[in-house]
Amino acid sequence: MTTASVPAADITVDGTGLLCVTLLLRLRDRIQHAQPGAIVHIIATDPAAPLDLPAWCHMTGHTYVGPAPAHDQPVYALRLAADARPTHADAPWHPAAEGH
Numbered sequence: 001m002t003t004a005s006v007p008a009a010d011i012t013v014d015g016t017g018l019l020c021v022t023l024l025l026r027l028r029d030r031i032q033h034a035q036p037g038a039i040v041h042i043i044a045t046d047p048a049a050p051l052d053l054p055a056w057c058h059m060t061g062h063t064y065v066g067p068a069p070a071h072d073q074p075v076y077a078l079r080l081a082a083d084a085r086p087t088h089a090d091a092p093w094h095p096a097a098e099g100h
Contacts, residue, residue: 006068006077009041010034016045016073020052024092036082041068041075049076052093059095060084 013030015023023044031040042053050067053076057064061084065077086096 006065007039007079009068009077010038011040012043013040014043015049016043018044018046020044020046020048021093023049024052024056024087025090028087028092031080034080036080038080039065040078040080042078043071043073043075045073049074053078056093059093060087 011030011034013023013027015026018026023042023046027040027042031038034040042049044053046052054064056062057078061081063079063081065079068075068077088094088096
């Protein structure tokens, strides 16, 4: 998907100044009750975000859409999956154990 085709945000998560670990905790909290298919724009200044966000989407089943154009800060988009795989409550980079 090209940046020109990144859909408008249904939810925006501001991770300005946060490392990806903290950003993922904030992201998970914000999307916990969101509808599948919702588009989330994530403002992320951590230089690792372009690698960490697609990897997190791959792990959880959400769709990484890509960078969103025309912003003053780096913004990345994802589409929420209906059948997303849960992560640990305090470690969103680790899948949750079966039955949790």
